[in-house]
Amino acid sequence: MSYLNNPQLSEVKLKVLNSALHLFVEKGYFNTSIPDLVKHSGVSTGSIYHGFKDKQSIAEELMAQLLWQIEGEQNAVLAPEKDAWQQYYDLCRWLLETAQNHPHVSQFALRAQHKEFMPELAPICSSKPFIRLREVLERGMQQGLIREMNPMIAAASAYGGVLRLIQLSLDQMLSQPPLEYLDEITETCWRSVAADTEK
Amino acid sequence: MSYLNNPQLSEVKLKVLNSALHLFVEKGYFNTSIPDLVKHSGVSTGSIYHGFKDKQSIAEELMAQLLWQIEGEQNAVLAPEKDAWQQYYDLCRWLLETAQNHPHVSQFALRAQHKEFMPELAPICSSKPFIRLREVLERGMQQGLIREMNPMIAAASAYGGVLRLIQLSLDQMLSQPPLEYLDEITETCWRSVAADTEK
DNA sequence: GTCTATATCTAGATAGAC
DNA sequence: GTCTATCTAGATATAGAC
Numbered sequence: 341m342s343y344l345n346n347p348q349l350s351e352v353k354l355k356v357l358n359s360a361l362h363l364f365v366e367k368g369y370f371n372t373s374i375p376d377l378v379k380h381s382g383v384s385t386g387s388i389y390h391g392f393k394d395k396q397s398i399a400e401e402l403m404a405q406l407l408w409q410i411e412g413e414q415n416a417v418l419a420p421e422k423d424a425w426q427q428y429y430d431l432c433r434w435l436l437e438t439a440q441n442h443p444h445v446s447q448f449a450l451r452a453q454h455k456e457f458m459p460e461l462a463p464i465c466s467s468k469p470f471i472r473l474r475e476v477l478e479r480g481m482q483q484g485l486i487r488e489m490n491p492m493i494a495a496a497s498a499y500g501g502v503l504r505l506i507q508l509s510l511d512q513m514l515s516q517p518p519l520e521y522l523d524e525i526t527e528t529c530w531r532s533v534a535a536d537t538e539k
Numbered sequence: 540m541s542y543l544n545n546p547q548l549s550e551v552k553l554k555v556l557n558s559a560l561h562l563f564v565e566k567g568y569f570n571t572s573i574p575d576l577v578k579h580s581g582v583s584t585g586s587i588y589h590g591f592k593d594k595q596s597i598a599e600e601l602m603a604q605l606l607w608q609i610e611g612e613q614n615a616v617l618a619p620e621k622d623a624w625q626q627y628y629d630l631c632r633w634l635l636e637t638a639q640n641h642p643h644v645s646q647f648a649l650r651a652q653h654k655e656f657m658p659e660l661a662p663i664c665s666s667k668p669f670i671r672l673r674e675v676l677e678r679g680m681q682q683g684l685i686r687e688m689n690p691m692i693a694a695a696s697a698y699g700g701v702l703r704l705i706q707l708s709l710d711q712m713l714s715q716p717p718l719e720y721l722d723e724i725t726e727t728c729w730r731s732v733a734a735d736t737e738k
Numbered sequence: 739g740t741c742t743a744t745a746t747c748t749a750g751a752t753a754g755a756c
Numbered sequence: 757g758t759c760t761a762t763c764t765a766g767a768t769a770t771a772g773a774c
Binding site for chain 2: 367368369370371451452453455456457463465466489490492493494495496497498499500501502503504505507508511513514521524525528529530531532533
Binding site: 572573574584585588593594 | 748749751753
């Protein structure tokens with residue numbers, strides 16, 4: 341089952357967007373020509389340009405769809421009654437799951453240099469899903485589970501390790517699939533921001 | 540003073556490489572044309588192609604020069620007599636310094652999707668400087684300053700936060716220049732891998 | 739709405755004078 | 757070694773039949 345499956349979208353648009361996700365990640369946006377998309381998707385040039393204004397708008401619609409789907413999944417993962425540690429753990433599991441089961445999605449959302457082909461798009465780190473990652477840590481500070489500190493530092497430290505691990509995984513630098521490291525990486529990263537429980 | 544200044548290189552090659560660094564980061568490799576390089580460097584098309592085989596080899600030589608220079612600086616930073624914490628701290632200061640004083644260098648080395656325009660280049664995380672980052676942590680484990688754990692996890696956690704902070708800085712998401720966060724981010728990230736000194 | 743055929747343009751790369 | 761002028765290929769995008 342492919343990741344993109346918004347029933348609002350026509351069959352051809354879905355085909356094109358799925359091919360775009362595949363090819364943009366495998367070859368890069370600029371190395372992917374419209375004829376490449378035609379070949380991979382089975383949709384003709386004319387139909388592509390009937391559905392999309394130009395090549396850039398394919399990337400933009402792809403990004404919008406992915407963000408929409410990511411946001412939905414993230415909301416489903418976040419159970420408000422849990423404490424900050426549990427929320428953090430669940431979010432990290434979801435991040436690693438996505439990297440494992442839909443590596444192209446992670447790669448496009450996290451690694452692509454969007455500025456180069458979507459100049460007016462806001463950077464991914466100011467997107468809703470990234471903001472919610474930070475919010476979990478801020479709740480953790482209010483709960484006393486995380487020590488008081490600069491929220492940006494806390495976010496960089498708590499999620500930086502996990503995101504770095506995902507990048508290493510996408511670069512084939514790990515011997516195991518990413519989820520294998522879930523407990524070890526979350527416990528390790530959490531220590532960096534956790535309040536001292538000793539005293 | 541520009542970052543690239545290897546006296547082995549001819550004046551024109553240096554001009555071209557410095558312009559390439561600037562333009563590849565500002566506009567991206569694929570959005571930078573040879574005429575763009577001509578305009579920015581003041582070197583003519585003919586001279587560029589006299590010095591370089593093709594556009595790709597400009598990027599390759601740029602990367603090679605940067606890695607060579609980075610490796611030299613890293614060696615100068617690493618004082619072998621210091622303990623692992625001090626080495627880690629010095630390396631992080633050097634990373635943040637580079638991001639602050641030569642953001643284009645950090646951006647090209649850390650963020651560019653090299654695979655897309657230099658297909659046969661090894662990923663940056665398997666380069667010598669990245670390996671040395673990991674070695675410092677392994678020495679830390681031998682010294683008992685870092686708890687025993689998967690070296691990849693340790694590296695992802697200890698450096699992931701710092702690298703993440705650098706990315707946020709390059710994305711203009713921080714209010715202060717990166718070096719301002721040096722102590723806070725290193726102490727925070729180090730906690731994640733530090734051995735328990737209590738017992 | 740979907741297709742094929744094609745127009746147009748710009749990039750990378752070269753030729754050849756100096 | 758450096759320059760200008762130019763070639764050529766392949767990309768995006770369009771036109772127009774069905």
